[in-house]
Amino acid sequence: MTVLATLVPLQAVAFGLVALGAPLVVLTRDPLRQALVNGVYGVSLVCLFVVLEAPDPALSMLVVSGIAYPLVLLAAIARVRGEARRRRRLGRARSRPDRSGRR
Amino acid sequence: MSWLPPLLVALPLLSAAAIAGGQRVTPRPLQDVVAVAAAVAATALSFLLLWQVGAREVVDWFGGWRPRGGVAVGVDFAVGPLAAGMCCAIGLVVALALVYSLAFLPGAGRPFQALLLVTLAAMDGFAMSGDLFNLFVWLELAGTAAYALTGFQVERLGPVQGAVNFAITNSVGGYLLAFGIALLYARTGALNLAAIGRVLAGKPAGGLVVAALTVVLCGFLVKGAVVPFHLWAADAYAVAPAPVCAVFGGVMTDIGLLGVARLYWTSFAGLVHGQTLGEVLLWLGIVSALLGGAMAFLQRHLKRLLAYSVVCHIGIMLAGIGLLEASALAGSELLFLAHALLTAGLFFVTGVLQADHGSVDELRLRGRGGRLLGLAWLGGSLGLTGAPYLGLYLGHGLLDEGASALGRPWAPALLWLGSALSGAALLRAGARIFLGWGAGRDPLLADALEEEPPGRAAGRRLLVTVAAVAVAGGLAISLVPGLGQRAAYAAARFRDRGAYAAAVLRGTPLRAPPRLPVSIEHTTLEGVLSACGATLAAAALALLALGRRRLPQALSTAAARTLGPPVRVLHAAHSGVVGDYVTWVAVGTAVTGAAWSVLLRGG
Amino acid sequence: MSYLPYAVAAWICLVGLAGVATSRNLVHLAVCLTVMQSSTYVLLLSVGYVAGGRAPIFKGAKPGAKAVDPVVQALTLTDVVVSVAVVALILALALDAHRLAGTVDPDGLADVHG
């Protein structure tokens, strides 16, 4: 049995996209941009699941990467930035020892 | 069918849902009663189950999905005496922790109690499950609850990274496990442990099986805090509240070991050269025991000290499993029971110290402990060292017998050394805190930590009572008449792969069990001598650490010069940085995988 | 070449692991964990695939029709939910750490060790 008989081109493309997407997500070091790239990676996983005849996991992945991840990630990122801003302001007002500065 | 195994899981889960769901409508005392009652009931049911499994393997298929045509379709709980015994200890420790937290964490709120009950259910489910993916589900459930329990009090100033490191390292371990499950499923077409074992039996281990069992077992070892996968442990225990530490150190870390033992004896033991798996486990255990003991000796933060003592004893138990011998496995089982209660008790004592003085720092607490508390600490320390006829003694004794039967008397000697090291750390801390011995400074020990404000002393009597009960229970394990023989029988059942598979897949009843005597297990003279030796060594080391100043100047400088560099290396390796921990997980997995790929192929 | 799907799964696992080990930001690290976990979905669904098989949904089909493995899909569903739970918890812990230490860099959080 040859390769292409078992791995149809559509599946090969989907696998290729996922294989490329993973390092892209990891290498995007800025969290906000990474959240977006991760969304795209999620969509590529959804496509892969569809061509693997797995509609239930595909739907599941769709709601997770389309709703759940972005919401918690964006809220967390917004919070981190807001806190950092407030800390900078406070830091100027009264110089508090910052425990992060040790290393 | 028995209604007990599913109830052990369903009851705490349902109580957790009721407590968290009704937190706005039901009065506080009622909630407390429900939480404690659920844990006590789960414990009582575990003892009932222990009695029920005396003569048979209790196999329960969820939804009534029994095997069809030899294929295990559903998910099963298959319980023997070893698993039931573990459930008893798990229930007992969680119940004690819940009672303790009534006074210790009065403001923690209902989510705390609900999460502890969820942890209880997850650990019981893990101990009983006979399905590989189901094991993963319970492990993740226990983990999810545990991450939150570790982190929720971090605002009281502590090493903030502890909870984060714990969650991340354990998640990585869990995903390795999941990857391995997929590989094993592809190889065997089954998720039931007995069915997997049947497919693999008598076959040589190819690359697929080697890779699969490596990532699966390493996943469990991460949860079990075995060197080099142990780095998260001290960080997590340092931030978690004392009753949570008692549950983690007493029982939750150990279920990782149960996973290793369960997988080996149901699924991998039949592989050609399968017994070489034990070789690596034995050495991982020995290294954990020695490194854990040494690290414990270098701590001044009591919770971190106890965390490394847990790593040390986990190593000893793993070595008992890795010897792949009936008596040694029985030894590990008894070690687990005694260690669970003693470690929980010592964490409870630490909690009282923290409530009284707002500190868990050995040096800062010097000379400040009370007498009853000191007695509990002394008992716990001696029990964990394995002093004759106390605590871990009987477990050590059985393990020694197993090792000598295999012609490996050097293994227990190394394990005793680890035990003595961590015992010395405990005795030194006890002498400094409760007797005021030694100096108030010690450059050998790790950094100081920030202090917390002293807590409230209300309900202190309850806290001390719970601590004393746990320590007393743990000390008594070596003296319970008939326990040694029953542990040996349980171990023999646990190792009988054929009987387990027949009971699970075909419902074949077991052979009638032998009549077991009710007497205190006889131990050899060698056992008594080793225990005395370890206890004396621990005491001597503790005294040496406390009275270093009195030694001749030349001697102590020489000692400092030789010990200094390795101590610095040890401190530096436990860096507190999660990236390092994950790196060590990768290194450990790659190295054990390499070892197994040589050994399992008969190399 | 018919091992390409499995190789992709192993590759994603390693990439995710490398990301976790080298991350400088806990939010970024949480996403790397989900990438690592996605390797298990890819592996599970790949090993359960049957060439020419249909999805294991038999509405309007004969029950004997050739279909892919439903077990791996059920396992994947559970796995996906686990990942949401873990990400939410790690982000919450990361925010707590940030509130206390003022940084989300795991290398900068370590104020106690040894």
Added chain:
Amino acid sequence: MSRRGRLALLGPALLGLGALLGWGVAGLPAFGHYRGPYGFVLDRIVVPLRHTTNVVMGTTFDVRGVDTMGEEFILYAAVLGVTLLLRSGERGRPGRQAGERLGTDGLRLLGVTMVGGGVLVGLWLAAFGYVTPGGGFQGGALVAGTILLLYLVGGRSAYAPFLAEAALDPLESLGAGGYVVIGLAALASGLPFLTNLLGLGTPGSLVSGGSIAALNWASALAVTVALLTLFAEFLETYVVPLARADEA
């Protein structure tokens, strides 16, 4: 360990691990050649025995129903945990303030329409889960996500009713606890835990699968409320204070 030291250790470790995994997957059956038997047995027996045409859901909620019970509680524990973590950190912060609204009326209208549609699609996904693709988790997550849209289009005041903790906590417990209760009902009638008790119905219709429908709805409820609580915790405790900090 320095970062360079870590990388020096990580590189070889990943190479070794990659070699191990590569060696492992090379031993797998070729892609597309799943050999069974577990999956094939289920493909054959679930429809006749349970009348659920979606075998995956039949597996999730019946054959391996206990895994899903664990899964519900993983989500439940995560929500409890996030609540515990984030609320303990927020003690002593000033109270919440009324929210701000988004964009134009047209945008809001579009949003409200989408909310209605989303909730309907979500309920449909959940309802037909054991007949066609979908199920409690997917449907519940979609419903939760679209209710959240109200936060964006209607401001906090429109979303607030869905955030009342007094309502959310019992509902979520009802979902997760309901799953256990359905399992216990079987135990109480002398059958194994989680045995399918109700009538099996006609294959391919909503009236099929017996207890699966009940478990499916319990899980949909648990997931919807869990995700709503999760989002609420993250948004309430984090986004709102941020907006205030920006104004200052």
